[in-house]
Amino acid sequence: MKILEKIINIDRRVIFLLIGLVVFIPLLFKIVTPTKISEPVKKAYEAIEALPPGSNVMISIDFDPTSAPECMPMYIAILRHCFKRNLRVIVLGHIAYGIPLGEIGLEKVSKEFGKKYGVDYVNLGFRPGYTAIMVGMGREIRDFYAQDYRGTPIDSFPFMRDVHNYNDIEMLVDIAHGYSAELWVQYAGARYGQRIIIGSTGVVAPDIYPYLQSGQIEGIIGGMKGAAEYEQLLKRPDMAAIGMPALSISHFFIVFLIIMANIGFFIRRRKR
């Protein structure tokens, strides 16, 4: 019965170690289990897939580090899709401390595809104010972003010379942890007919579904699960896809722990 006592009063560091391993091992070996692809993600993927090479895709980084585990994978997946299809990427954002995440993603993925700054992509950085910029860019991007985040005039990049307003943006992707998605739909979408895809945290996603139903947006990527589906469509499983088994297993593991604790508890109680 010593074993029983040990199970009941197990050092919590053993549990910590096990949880760590349950998450770490599936990640390390990149175990990928196929996930059912949901309709909104499929639509998003197909919309990008249908863009002719050389199209301009604007990506708005509207999330911050606390929601990065959910939002970063979908951002990376979208970037990969764009670069794979030789689309040009323009990154900007409305949250000051979200922009570094945009830069980290660009640096990583551009290297994978051998893309060059100023030729294949630019980072315009952060400007305060949501609606003013969203509306204003319908007229002229330079009113707000005459320079990129490093202060280089955007006209010094050949492809940006032809980009003036939403007419020159074939697709807008908003990766959002808050209400910015709604604003993009309202100001860029409805007013200027901009085509939009939304990527959002699992919590926000349900609020955005009505826009997909009404045809105001082209697709939704919701939460880590949505990102995993997108990665699967890309045939390039990464953080989200290889995170899925870890997510499932750890949940089952915690339930298993609770059951074990209770079995031990009952046997001991019966003995008394």
Place this chain on the structure above:
Amino acid sequence: MMGTILSTWIAATLTIAILSFLYKDNPLYKFAEHLYVGISAAFWVVYVWAFDVIPMIWDRFLEYKAAGNWIEAGVLIIPAVLGLMMLTRWLGPKVGWISRWPIAFTVGIGAGLGVIASIQGYLIPQIRGTLLPLFAKSPGVMINNIIIFFGVITSILYFYFSKELKGVLRVGSRVGIIFIMVAFGASFGYTVMARISLLIGRMYFLIYDWIVPTLKLIGIM
């Protein structure tokens, strides 16, 4: 390139330092903890002054001045003075009691909002959500309505303080605590996913943003 690798090494070291706390308190964690407290405390001071205080007082003042609105510009003195009153605590108890004025102002805001925000934001909408007929065309909806009805009533009973828990009150509040415990269990379970996602994020960072690139850099991979 080297800059990024170096920055990533710093971030990874700090990550491991925090994780090491799970084993036990150690110098690495102590270092990371003290560093975190120091830089974040100063970070938020700069942030609050750059994005709250200066825009709310100085920028506003310039705006009002430009518009010739001297009344509004003058009103800005009130919060500035209240703010300075807080700082009288530096001058010791002889003068420091003045800081109770801005504290009292803060408490007043809280108390005022405590009345109306509670009633408008929570009490009325929560009552509204519970106003359900116990009959409905679909049996599923009907059962759910009845459960919600009893659940709300009995959990309110649990918080009934001024009567001894006897008879109906006793049974009711006991059912109430059962509902409350189910709710707590459910929200506990609901949160697990978000927390595990965070850990996946950190682990992924360690493996694929730190170890793998470093191994590649030194030519092992």
Place this chain on the structure above:
Amino acid sequence: MKRGVPLIITFVTGVLIIIAFFIPHKPFGNLEQRFLIWYSIVAGFTMLLGIDSLIKYHIRKIRFREKGWGYSIVTVTGIVITLIFGFYSWYAYHTPLALGSPFMWLYTYMIVPLQSTMFALLAFFIASAAYRAFRARTIEATLLLIAAALVMLGRVPLGEALRLKLPAIANWIMEVPQTAAKRGIFIGTYLGAVAMSIRVILGIERTYLST
């Protein structure tokens, strides 16, 4: 002056906030907003008290060579460097949080990993707490752990794949019994808040003021 005036300030502020809520006409219409802005300003000034308290605490430790004083040097250095980076970036880039500024670097490579790792510790603690506390001692405790387990399993892809209708069960628990109990707690809690606020406005509850 020391006690009377603060009580009056609390009373007047509290009552004004309540009255203004019902009056759209100027100057009441935006009074709540205005007071909250004032509060932010006061909070901004008080931040200086805070950072001063932190520095004093650690300087004292260093001066008297109290246990762990070496780490206090880390905290104080951290504060000083961050302040320098912050004000330099503010001055040189017009906003402290400009991409590429030293302040932003500090945020991205130090605060972010520290913050997210501290946050991620919850994955471990949630498991150890569940293991230790979720024992079927009473009916309440049993129902708590069953609800927790069902919701957990119903939320992940593997739970979906089991075809035991786990997602539907999890949703039902969240939407029906969970909502009901939460409402009961909400109603109690916010009634408590209303009563507490009235006690404060009337000056019956005055712990926050010492004599």
Place this chain on the structure above:
Amino acid sequence: MILLIFMLLPPSHLKVYDTPNDEGGSITIEWRLSPSETEREFRGYEIYRALTPQGPFEYVDFVMKGKNRYEDKGVKDNKPYYYKVVAVRDDERVESPVAGPGIASPQWFNTGRINVLIFTIIFGFFVIYYIKRAKRDKSLYIRKITGLDAIDDAVGRATEMGRPILFSFGLGALTDVVTIAALSILRRIARKAAEYEVRLIIPNYDPIVMAAAQETVKQAYTEAGRPDLYKENDIMFLTADQFGYAAGVDGIMIREKPGAIFFQGFFFAESLILAETGHSVGAIQIAGTTAITQLPFFIAACDYTMIGEEMYAASAYIDREPQLLGSIKGEDAAKLLIMIIIILTAVIGSIGFFIPQLSSIYEKIVSFFETS
């Protein structure tokens, strides 16, 4: 019929009126949606305003399809304005007839908040009435609150073990009422701590709360006759960063090994980080919070947890001062009223299921509880 499909139809039934319950300077325009809304190419509506029905019309704003209401906040009080709404499909436009005039003016009472006013008066009355009554009638019964009784024991245990006490307000600000409740619980703890000569450590997230805590503890030590024991350095500020605060408090717990830990106030995700660490150092832990999302974690990791209203009741119960107890009685009266409303409405709604006349009463009751 075929024509109808291809023709872009304008919005109809335009209504223009002063925006109700505002401080003036705003006119509301309402219309019935254009039948062409169902088309994919349909974008939305453009709003135009003029000072005479004949124009000239000035462009005001654009609203998305699906919306049938717009508040024009760019108008002056006491001047007539005329409006038209234009449907937009791709680059095609078609105008509605002109409507108006609308004249903006400010109001002195927000009629949309009458339900809040009524409840404020009723709840206020209950609380004040019972406070007054408690002054006369001293025999008020209030049931035991478990966490509250445990406070003294916890302080006692920390004393026996020769360890300090740690108190945390979480991330609450002084504008959160729960922080004020926590302060009065702190006062009780501080008084006991002074009596037993135990050290009391309070790390803070909000500097205003820190200042209030210093005042409270100083006062409590004076009440207990031990102002000499008060140390301002022990009530310190850590950082206004959520997890920085958690890291710092964890560090203090591990190094100071408190015998008793109190989590009282408003908490977010850091709750479990703190409570699990506190548990690991073997402290007796008493939590109290109104943060419903964090309650499950405190219940799992702490010895006693005061749930929501229990915490407010505890703070009123501490000195057993009749006035404070009276207000708890007032809360209960309000609870009774709420339960009666819920039960009666359920009965009316249920009968209304069979008798349609009653169901309109049911709907009236429900609509009274709509908030704007």
